[in-house]
Amino acid sequence: MKNIFRLFVVLMLLVLNLQLFAQGSYALVIHGGSGNISRERMSPEREAAYLAKLSEALEAGEAILKTGGSSMDAVVAAIMILEDSPLFNAGKGAVFNFEGRNELDASIMDGKTLQAGAVAGITNIKNPITAARKVMENSPHVMLTGRGAEQFAFEEGLEAVDPSYFFDQTRWDQYREFLRGNTQLRGITNPDMKMGTVGAVALDLNGNLAAATSTGGMTGKRFGRIGDSPIIGAGTYANNEACAVSATGHGEYFIRNVVAYDIAAQMMYAGKSLEEAANENVLQKLKEQGGNGGIIAVDRHGNVAMPFNTTGMFRGYIKSTGETEVNIFE
Numbered sequence: 158m159k160n161i162f163r164l165f166v167v168l169m170l171l172v173l174n175l176q177l178f179a180q181g182s183y184a185l186v187i188h189g190g191s192g193n194i195s196r197e198r199m200s201p202e203r204e205a206a207y208l209a210k211l212s213e214a215l216e217a218g219e220a221i222l223k224t225g226g227s228s229m230d231a232v233v234a235a236i237m238i239l240e241d242s243p244l245f246n247a248g249k250g251a252v253f254n255f256e257g258r259n260e261l262d263a264s265i266m267d268g269k270t271l272q273a274g275a276v277a278g279i280t281n282i283k284n285p286i287t288a289a290r291k292v293m294e295n296s297p298h299v300m301l302t303g304r305g306a307e308q309f310a311f312e313e314g315l316e317a318v319d320p321s322y323f324f325d326q327t328r329w330d331q332y333r334e335f336l337r338g339n340t341q342l343r344g345i346t347n348p349d350m351k352m353g354t355v356g357a358v359a360l361d362l363n364g365n366l367a368a369a370t371s372t373g374g375m376t377g378k379r380f381g382r383i384g385d386s387p388i389i390g391a392g393t394y395a396n397n398e399a400c401a402v403s404a405t406g407h408g409e410y411f412i413r414n415v416v417a418y419d420i421a422a423q424m425m426y427a428g429k430s431l432e433e434a435a436n437e438n439v440l441q442k443l444k445e446q447g448g449n450g451g452i453i454a455v456d457r458h459g460n461v462a463m464p465f466n467t468t469g470m471f472r473g474y475i476k477s478t479g480e481t482e483v484n485i486f487e
Contacts, residue, residue, distance in 0.1 A: 181362050181363070181364050182360070182362070182459050182476065182477040182478065183219075183223065183228075183359070183360055183362050183459070183477045184359065184360045184459040184461060184474065184475070184476045184477070185215060185218040185222060185231055185235065185357065185358075185360075185474060185475050185476075186357065186358050186453040186454070186455050186463065186474040187211060187215060187218070187239070187355070187356065187357045187358075187453065187472065187474070188354075188357075188403060188405055188463070188470060188472045189207065189210075189211060189244070189245045189355050189471030189472070190353035190354045190355065190405045190470070191405045191406055191449070191450050191451040191465045191467045191469065191470035191471070192406075192449070192469065192470075193467050193468045193469075194467070194468050194469035194485065194486070195468070196486055206244060207244055207471055207485060208483050208485070210239065210244055210245075211239075211471060211472070211473045211483045212483050214239050214473075215473050215474070215481070217234045217238050218231040218234050218359060220234075221234055222359060222361055222362065222477075223477065225362050225363075226361065227361050227363075227365065227367070228268070228359035228360060228361040228365050228366055228367035228401075229267055229290070229365075229367045231357070231359040231361065231367070232357035232367045233265070233286055233287065233290060233369060235357040236263075236284075236355055236369050236371050237284050237286060239355040239371070240283075240284050240285065240286060240355065240371055241284070243325045243328075245353040245354075245355050245471070246353025246354055246372060246373045246374075247263075247354060247355040247372050247373055248261065248284060248285065248323070248373075250328060250373070251323050251373025252332065252353075252373045252374065252375065253328060254377065254378045254379065255377050255378065255379040258280065258320065259280060259320065259323040259373055260277075260278045260279070260373070261276075261280070261285045261371070261374075262278065262279075262285065262371070262372050262373075262374060262383060262384065263275065263286045263289040263371040263386065263387060264276075264386060264388070264389060264392065264393040265286060265290050265293060265367070265369040266293075266368050266369070266393055266394060266395040266401075267365075267367055267395060268365055268366030268367055268368070268395035268396050268397040269366070271395075271396065273293055273299050273389045273393075274289045274291065274292035274293025274294070274300075275292060275299060275300040275301075275387035275388070275389065276289050276301055276302070276310070276387060277301075277302040277306070277383045277387045278302045278306070278383065279306050280320050281307060281317050281318055281319065282306075282307060282316070282317060283315075283316040283317070283318045284315070284316065285371050286371045287315050287316075288309075288310040288315055289371075289387070290369075291310065291313040291315065292306070295313060296309065299389060300388075300389075302383075323373075331376055332376060335376050335377045336377070353372075353471075354371070354372035354373075355370070355371050356368070356369060356371070356386075356392075356393070356403025356404070356405060357369050357403060357453075358395070358400075358402060359401065359455065364397065364457060366396070366400065366401040366455065367395050368401035368417070369393065369403065370386045370387075370393045370403045371386065372386040372387075374386075374408075375408075384408025384409070384411075384412070385404055385406075385408035385411035385412045386404075386408065388412060389418075390415050390417055390418035391404070391411045391417055392404040392405075392411055392416075392417060393417055394418045394420075396421050396425075398421075398425055399420075399424040399425045399456065399457065400420060400431050400434075400454050400455060401454060402416075402452055402453070403417070403452065403454075404416055404450060405451055405470065406450010406451060406465075407448050407449050407450055409448075410446055411443075411450065413446075414438065414442055414448070416438050416442075416443070419434075419438055420434045420435050420454060423437065423438075430460070431455075431456040431461075431462045432460070435452055435454055435464050436462075439451055439452055439464040439465060439466055440464055440466055448466075450465065450466065451464055451465025451467065451470040451472075452464065452465075453474075455474075461474050469486045470485070472484060472485075
């Protein structure tokens, strides 16, 4: 009887694996921000720390995808790892605004339903990406900001923290350095200081795409500034007919060019490949306008694109084929 039971278990596992295989393939792509990152100024230890955390985020997302989980769950799992790390400008590692406070933005989009959710200017929700998802799933709205977003998150039972949770000494030192060198009274900051926004895009075994982005914004930002990260179509977009995109960089340029949506639109309406559409936006349009940054994207066939026009972008991907990469500079 024991042998029969074991054989039954093996057969059931085989059937499950065959079902998953028949459904398709999966892919997960993440980024930890882009900027004019100097290899010379980054120690081997710090580079190793960045690569290790990116790998951890990929592993968290892949653990969901490879067992048949949804792309939505995968991108949230990956981003929460990065939000909880002080290495990146999101969640725990968020930069300080002009007043010395942390204001957090996040967004998420489901490529199957085209439903989306976003939060902006929140100060006390531990993982902003979870708040964005709650807005999408449990409210009639797409974006909530400030106190309204925080109140909604509390009512949804999300983990709240004292704003001091987001304090990081390295970010504080960057903020103080910014203040000492700031001569721009309108609060327009150096775009090179915008580093660390995190994002994830995924294709699951059922062929569904999802995209998500989370950020602390720009060091020294003023007047309630909101960048591209929480804006659907600018910093985040997903559509099963084309691709899923998450952006990082000088947000004002991504907003003006509606970059995330434009990549998908070029694929759907002009018949361009993911690589062609992504490169045209990042390496041509944005570069010609002086817009620094990059994007990560995956299409419905599992093709991956990660172009950037800065000296580096924290990024990585993993596929069901076993193909994987984690990189910063090359």
